[in-house]
Amino acid sequence: MAAHADRYIYGMKICIVGCGALGSVIAAHLARLGDIEVYAYDTSEEHTGAIRERGLQISGAAEFTVKLRATSRPEEIPACDFGIVATKSLHTRAAMDQSARIFRDSAAVCSVQNGLGNEEIIAEHVRYVIRGATTMAAHLRGPGNAGFEFYSNLWIGPFEPSNIDYRRVEELAAVLNRSGLQVVPLPDARGAQWTKLIFNAAVNPVGALTRLHHGAAARFLPTASLYESLLEEGEAVARALGITLHGDPRAMIAEGASAPGKRNVSMLLDVMAGRLTEVDFINGAIADRGEKLGVPVPLNRAVWQLVKGLEHSWSDPQ
Amino acid sequence: MAAHADRYIYGMKICIVGCGALGSVIAAHLARLGDIEVYAYDTSEEHTGAIRERGLQISGAAEFTVKLRATSRPEEIPACDFGIVATKSLHTRAAMDQSARIFRDSAAVCSVQNGLGNEEIIAEHVRYVIRGATTMAAHLRGPGNAGFEFYSNLWIGPFEPSNIDYRRVEELAAVLNRSGLQVVPLPDARGAQWTKLIFNAAVNPVGALTRLHHGAAARFLPTASLYESLLEEGEAVARALGITLHGDPRAMIAEGASAPGKRNVSMLLDVMAGRLTEVDFINGAIADRGEKLGVPVPLNRAVWQLVKGLEHSWSDPQ
Numbered sequence: 098m099a100a101h102a103d104r105y106i107y108g109m110k111i112c113i114v115g116c117g118a119l120g121s122v123i124a125a126h127l128a129r130l131g132d133i134e135v136y137a138y139d140t141s142e143e144h145t146g147a148i149r150e151r152g153l154q155i156s157g158a159a160e161f162t163v164k165l166r167a168t169s170r171p172e173e174i175p176a177c178d179f180g181i182v183a184t185k186s187l188h189t190r191a192a193m194d195q196s197a198r199i200f201r202d203s204a205a206v207c208s209v210q211n212g213l214g215n216e217e218i219i220a221e222h223v224r225y226v227i228r229g230a231t232t233m234a235a236h237l238r239g240p241g242n243a244g245f246e247f248y249s250n251l252w253i254g255p256f257e258p259s260n261i262d263y264r265r266v267e268e269l270a271a272v273l274n275r276s277g278l279q280v281v282p283l284p285d286a287r288g289a290q291w292t293k294l295i296f297n298a299a300v301n302p303v304g305a306l307t308r309l310h311h312g313a314a315a316r317f318l319p320t321a322s323l324y325e326s327l328l329e330e331g332e333a334v335a336r337a338l339g340i341t342l343h344g345d346p347r348a349m350i351a352e353g354a355s356a357p358g359k360r361n362v363s364m365l366l367d368v369m370a371g372r373l374t375e376v377d378f379i380n381g382a383i384a385d386r387g388e389k390l391g392v393p394v395p396l397n398r399a400v401w402q403l404v405k406g407l408e409h410s411w412s413d414p415q
Numbered sequence: 416m417a418a419h420a421d422r423y424i425y426g427m428k429i430c431i432v433g434c435g436a437l438g439s440v441i442a443a444h445l446a447r448l449g450d451i452e453v454y455a456y457d458t459s460e461e462h463t464g465a466i467r468e469r470g471l472q473i474s475g476a477a478e479f480t481v482k483l484r485a486t487s488r489p490e491e492i493p494a495c496d497f498g499i500v501a502t503k504s505l506h507t508r509a510a511m512d513q514s515a516r517i518f519r520d521s522a523a524v525c526s527v528q529n530g531l532g533n534e535e536i537i538a539e540h541v542r543y544v545i546r547g548a549t550t551m552a553a554h555l556r557g558p559g560n561a562g563f564e565f566y567s568n569l570w571i572g573p574f575e576p577s578n579i580d581y582r583r584v585e586e587l588a589a590v591l592n593r594s595g596l597q598v599v600p601l602p603d604a605r606g607a608q609w610t611k612l613i614f615n616a617a618v619n620p621v622g623a624l625t626r627l628h629h630g631a632a633a634r635f636l637p638t639a640s641l642y643e644s645l646l647e648e649g650e651a652v653a654r655a656l657g658i659t660l661h662g663d664p665r666a667m668i669a670e671g672a673s674a675p676g677k678r679n680v681s682m683l684l685d686v687m688a689g690r691l692t693e694v695d696f697i698n699g700a701i702a703d704r705g706e707k708l709g710v711p712v713p714l715n716r717a718v719w720q721l722v723k724g725l726e727h728s729w730s731d732p733q
Contacts, residue, residue, distance in 0.1 A: 307724030319720035402637035406625030
């Protein structure tokens with residue numbers, strides 16, 4: 098590990114892949130440290146151009162603007178020690194196809210994305226992968242400008258098939274925590290990931306299909322009951338996989354519902370913008386695993402079918 | 416029955432309650448006979464006023480304009496021999512509250528509505544009730560103007576709790592058939608009603624939630640699979656109730672899907688117009704009966720919950 102440790106004498110290099118809302122918040126915190134070289138890769142030239150010109154502006158739970166190296170041309174980014182992938186799940190493969198070279202000798206690449214299956218895609222491109230899940234929520238306010246309402250946990254742990262040394266997980270957690278984020282390293286982060294997944298599998302499709310903001314859906318008896326039925330299916334699949342949840346998806350629902358304001362879940366924002374959603378990585382992933390294991394998942398399958406149908410409607414099919 | 420038969424010497428009187436798209440098509444066919452007094456009650460003064468001024472215009476599978484007595488004031492309508500209720504299911508109670516007097520001495524009042532539960536509401540207001548279900552589809556083109564694409568069956572039979580003489584069912588079928596409609600009297604019309612109900616319980620919520628027209632939803636694998644799963648739940652509930660289906664809901668789906676053009680199901684039209692849907696009388700009715708009987712109905716319950724949530728979203732809830 099000497100060579101690896103040596104690199105830090107000259108400044109750790111971290112590249113954020115997919116510098117959208119959440120990626121921007123993470124990148125800005127790391128860049129603010131001053132002793133880390135932070136690179137941000139995002140396909141939006143408007144966004145990366147704005148960051149280069151005016152810096153990356155963060156508002157909400159923290160307010161600051163910071164300079165960092167943002168580009169839409171991954172070939173401009175040098176080899177980095179760590180990667181943090183924050184794209185929408187359905188862009189993971191394209192993003193890694195473009196950026197894998199950056200991480201050829203890196204200590205690890207960490208997903209902080211929604212849903213299941215991102216680590217598997219990342220592991221097709223790089224040697225060492227870290228599993229991550231977060232309840233942080235952020236939103237882009239405009240090019241070079243991201244907002245977030247509150248600090249919340251980011252759980253990270255080894256992506257088991259990549260046999261990563263757990264000390265790399267702790268190193269990444271340490272630098273992220275030093276930057277002001279709330280990162281919890283775990284020897285087994287599957288429970289945290291599944292807790293967030295099960296939460297997402299309830300609130301996201303219900304919001305997307307009913308167009309209710311989260312608080313309203315949580316307070317309206319029919320949709321609250323559907324939340325509960327979806328949670329129970331997800332919990333049954335986790336149990337069948339031998340995964341012990343880390344945290345309580347019902348507490349996440351209650352916490353979000355009691356927050357002031359009307360907040361639309363990300364899948365509803367996607368639907369309103371006519372963007373493809375992450376439903377394959379959320380309800381589709383739970384339904385696939387449940388059906389394979391013989392665990393009944395009719396509701397996760399049904400909401401997956403409905404959201405796929407909704408996406409299909411945008412093509413005005415015959 | 417002498418008094419009853421006597422009435423026909425002076426012209427049978429029939430009142431259509433809810434002269435919307437389907438009600439207009441039926442009313443116009445009856446009025447065209449010339450030897451029937453046809454009354455139409457509808458709450459839309461624009462529609463009834465247009466019919467009084469210019470007659471009721473029908474286009475599509477038949478093209479004609481006919482005079483009939485239309486009003487939004489039920490007190491102007493005399494006692495009638497038969498009633499035909501064609502309102503949306505969620506307006507049945509209000510319509511019968513307003514019009515029950517017309518049917519105090521009538522031979523029967525017949526529902527031709529979607530869903531389950533309309534006959535029960537009608538029977539709270541009048542003595543003799545006929546159960547009905549149809550695959551006719553119609554649409555209002557404007558005030559006084561209704562279109563329909565094809566003639567299709569209307570099945571009618573006794574509403575069992577009202578102990579109606581089956582000859583009244585045959586009388587109503589005879590006059591409707593004489594008017595050019597395709598009416599099939601059945602001693603037990605529950606099978607026909609459930610076939611249509613099960614069809615509606617698949618295509619209507621899927622269209623409303625995905626915004627796909629029927630043909631596209633039938634040809635897209637995820638939504639076609641959901642159609643099938645919803646059908647199977649409805650069939651299981653019908654079996655548990657001892658009802659033998661009359662016709663095949665899958666054939667109805669295939670027939671609609673192979674028709675040219677893009678036709679939105681009525682529940683999607685309701686959603687696009689921001690009108691409350693008939694989901695309580697369709698998926699809600701199947702889910703209620705299934706849960707009471709111990710027949711699993713998770714998907715009918717889930718789509719009911721989602722459509723109720725969608726309706727709730729229109730009130731912009733906190």
